[in-house]
Amino acid sequence: xxxxxLVEILLVEDNPNDVELTLRxxxxxxxxxxxxxxxxxxxxxxxxxxxxxxSDRNISLxxxxxxxxxxxxxxxxxEILRIIKQDDRTKSIPVVVLTSSKEESDIVAxxxxxxxxxxxKPVDFDKFVVTVRELGMYxxxxxxxxx
Amino acid sequence: xxITQKLKILMVEDLQTDAELIKREITRSGIRFISHxxxxxxxxxxxxxxxxxxxxxxxxxxxxxDGMQAILLHQxxxxxxxxxLVTGSINEETAVEVMKAGADDYVIKEHLTRLGAAIRAAIxxxxxxxxxxxxxxxxxxxxxxxxxxxxxxxxxxxxxxxxFVNAKFTNFMQYSLNDVIGKTPRILNPGHASKxxxxxxWNTIRTRNTWQGEFKNRKKDGSQFWENVIISPLLFHxxxxxxxxxxxxxxxxxxRMIDDLVIAKEKAEENDRLKTAFLHNISHEIRTxxxxxxxxxxxxxxxxxxxxxxxxxxxxxxxxxxxxxxIITDIVNLSTIEAGQERILANALxxxxxxxxxxxxxxxxxEHKNISLSYQTPLSxxxxxIISDETKLTQVLTNLLxxxxxxxxxxxxxxxxxxxxxxxxxxxxDTGIGIPEEKYExxxxxxxxxxxxxxxQYGGSGLxxxxxxxxxKLLGGNIWITSELGKGSTFxxxxxYNRQ
Numbered sequence: 001x002x003x004x005x006l007v008e009i010l011l012v013e014d015n016p017n018d019v020e021l022t023l024r025x026x027x028x029x030x031x032x033x034x035x036x037x038x039x040x041x042x043x044x045x046x047x048x049x050x051x052x053x054x055s056d057r058n059i060s061l062x063x064x065x066x067x068x069x070x071x072x073x074x075x076x077x078x079e080i081l082r083i084i085k086q087d088d089r090t091k092s093i094p095v096v097v098l099t100s101s102k103e104e105s106d107i108v109a110x111x112x113x114x115x116x117x118x119x120x121k122p123v124d125f126d127k128f129v130v131t132v133r134e135l136g137m138y139x140x141x142x143x144x145x146x147x
Numbered sequence: 148x149x150i151t152q153k154l155k156i157l158m159v160e161d162l163q164t165d166a167e168l169i170k171r172e173i174t175r176s177g178i179r180f181i182s183h184x185x186x187x188x189x190x191x192x193x194x195x196x197x198x199x200x201x202x203x204x205x206x207x208x209x210x211x212x213d214g215m216q217a218i219l220l221h222q223x224x225x226x227x228x229x230x231x232l233v234t235g236s237i238n239e240e241t242a243v244e245v246m247k248a249g250a251d252d253y254v255i256k257e258h259l260t261r262l263g264a265a266i267r268a269a270i271x272x273x274x275x276x277x278x279x280x281x282x283x284x285x286x287x288x289x290x291x292x293x294x295x296x297x298x299x300x301x302x303x304x305x306x307x308x309x310x311f312v313n314a315k316f317t318n319f320m321q322y323s324l325n326d327v328i329g330k331t332p333r334i335l336n337p338g339h340a341s342k343x344x345x346x347x348x349w350n351t352i353r354t355r356n357t358w359q360g361e362f363k364n365r366k367k368d369g370s371q372f373w374e375n376v377i378i379s380p381l382l383f384h385x386x387x388x389x390x391x392x393x394x395x396x397x398x399x400x401x402x403r404m405i406d407d408l409v410i411a412k413e414k415a416e417e418n419d420r421l422k423t424a425f426l427h428n429i430s431h432e433i434r435t436x437x438x439x440x441x442x443x444x445x446x447x448x449x450x451x452x453x454x455x456x457x458x459x460x461x462x463x464x465x466x467x468x469x470x471x472x473x474i475i476t477d478i479v480n481l482s483t484i485e486a487g488q489e490r491i492l493a494n495a496l497x498x499x500x501x502x503x504x505x506x507x508x509x510x511x512x513x514e515h516k517n518i519s520l521s522y523q524t525p526l527s528x529x530x531x532x533i534i535s536d537e538t539k540l541t542q543v544l545t546n547l548l549x550x551x552x553x554x555x556x557x558x559x560x561x562x563x564x565x566x567x568x569x570x571x572x573x574x575x576x577d578t579g580i581g582i583p584e585e586k587y588e589x590x591x592x593x594x595x596x597x598x599x600x601x602x603x604q605y606g607g608s609g610l611x612x613x614x615x616x617x618x619x620k621l622l623g624g625n626i627w628i629t630s631e632l633g634k635g636s637t638f639x640x641x642x643x644y645n646r647q
Contacts, residue, residue, distance in 0.1 A: 021442040121434070
């Protein structure tokens with residue numbers, strides 16, 4: 001995939017089953033063709049800041065929405081959230097945190113670090129659509145504008 | 148001394164007239180009294196008991212009794228009662244004898260005017276003796292209390308130099324009084340207490356307060372122990388300090404118990420922390436396959452599902468279910484180990500058959516990942532029969548093979564055993580990601596893998612190697628690893644070559 005194409009949703013998720021479930025649900029809801037998946041924390045940061053294998057990416061083309069798993073290899077989700085919410089180049093990107101548990105501490109920590117919303121796996125996509133709507137992103141992400 | 152109450156006077160007198168004369172004289176001298184007169188030994192003894200006199204006035208010679216017998220009986224039975232001999236003129240020698248026998252005084256009947264003063268003097272003398280005896284007895288009790296106290300006691304002068312130590316001190320500390328007399332108690336504490344501690348102590352006791360603290364002290368033989376020490380100043384009536392008293396109690400055992408309790412508490416907290424971490428980790432490990440099962444089951448209801456998608460999803464559901472099952476099996480095994488209920492069930496088994504079974508179990512998975520799988524069984528089937536626990540041996544090999552397949556993405560996996568010094572040494576060799584040397588020990592600890600983010604993509608309960616190590620130990624062997632990062636790992640374990 002040419003990473004200079006406009007990525008609308010960046011999915012940061014290491015578990016292939018969860019990736020598949022998420023992608024399928026997004027497509028089912030007509031929520032974007034341009035979904036890009038990274039499978040560990042370090043790769044996610046490389047993507048955001050155009051480092052490593054993403055060094056020729058145009059850094060100013062930020063995704064419209066990030067779906068971020070909390071349990072990630074190498075660098076975990078909370079750390080990524082902290083980094084991108086502190087950097088001027090990335091802090092305005094809405095982040096929906098995805099997690100397998102309803103751990104109170106995870107939810108509190110995510111919101112403190114600037115997460116825009118929180119979804120518990122297995123992904124309930126009715127809730128996801130509501131979330132995206134609340135974020136004012138729904139129409140932006142929808143593949144076909146409403147007639 | 149003032150005699151306020153009526154004095155009870157026992158008179159030993161055979162002559163009525165003499166008795167009257169004596170009574171008159173006592174009355175004249177201003178002493179109020181009641182009297183009882185006896186003249187036989189029997190009456191005398193009864194009166195000592197029942198009349199309970201304050202003083203005895205005894206004649207010297209009586210028809211059936213005499214003053215000498217009276218004084219001897221008095222010495223024997225009622226020494227504390229003043230005794231005055233009141234008699235007609237007797238010779239000097241008799242008087243001396245009676246006085247020697249214990250009489251307080253003697254009064255000649257011809258000079259009765261002296262009787263009142265003699266009675267007063269005799270009573271006073273006995274009172275003084277009584278008070279002194281009382282005081283002496285009190286001192287003896289105090290002295291015994293200190294000497295026989297179960298606490299070590301030191302008494303120093305006002306400068307802190309030791310004057311006295313009790314028996315407990317000398318027994319316990321092994322120092323004699325001579326060893327320590329004139330020295331300060333600081334010799335018991337060579338260099339353990341700080342200067343500040345001593346200053347605080349002296350400031351407290353010099354200002355007439357009691358100081359309490361703990362010292363690590365040393366016995367004569369050099370052995371050390373903890374003591375709780377209470378130091379109080381002893382004061383003169385004037386308020387000046389006369390002495391200091393140190394009461395010391397060995398608290399080594401108490402301190403040790405407190406230390407043990409602290410250690411036990413910390414251990415309990417650490418266990419609690421590990422349990423919480425365990426639950427947290429295990430809940431994630433269970434949720435991951437559960438999420439896949441729930442998610443893909445949902446998709447199966449989708450009307451426009453293609454047959455190939457349908458097959459793909461059911462495969463994922465099946466594989467996730469197996470993963471879940473293996474995690475639950477691990478947890479159950481671990482609980483059995485933790486509860487100390489894991490036992491060896493030894494039977495005759497064929498290690499060649501086990502290796503072949505393991506091969507069958509993993510060949511498909513290996514082929515699926517394009518890894519070659521092979522095994523070696525150097526002993527003949529007859530020689531390969533040993534006595535051991537088949538379930539546990541199979542479980543260990545399964546765990547090691549399962550890890551090898553999981554962490555190897557290309558290359559090969561070989562396993563098998565060799566016979567080495569009466570031990571069967573099993574090995575599982577892969578060309579996987581490898582393990583750095585500093586982690587050789589850690590990987591056998593519980594949850595090692597799932598604690599490490601970098602390996603997250605490999606999944607698993609993180610309990611397999613920990614369980615394997617416990618099993619190998621139960622089977623009487625050891626488990627270890629050699630590895631090269633990026634090139635592969637070989638896990639070894641041995642068990643006795645027990646053919647019986």
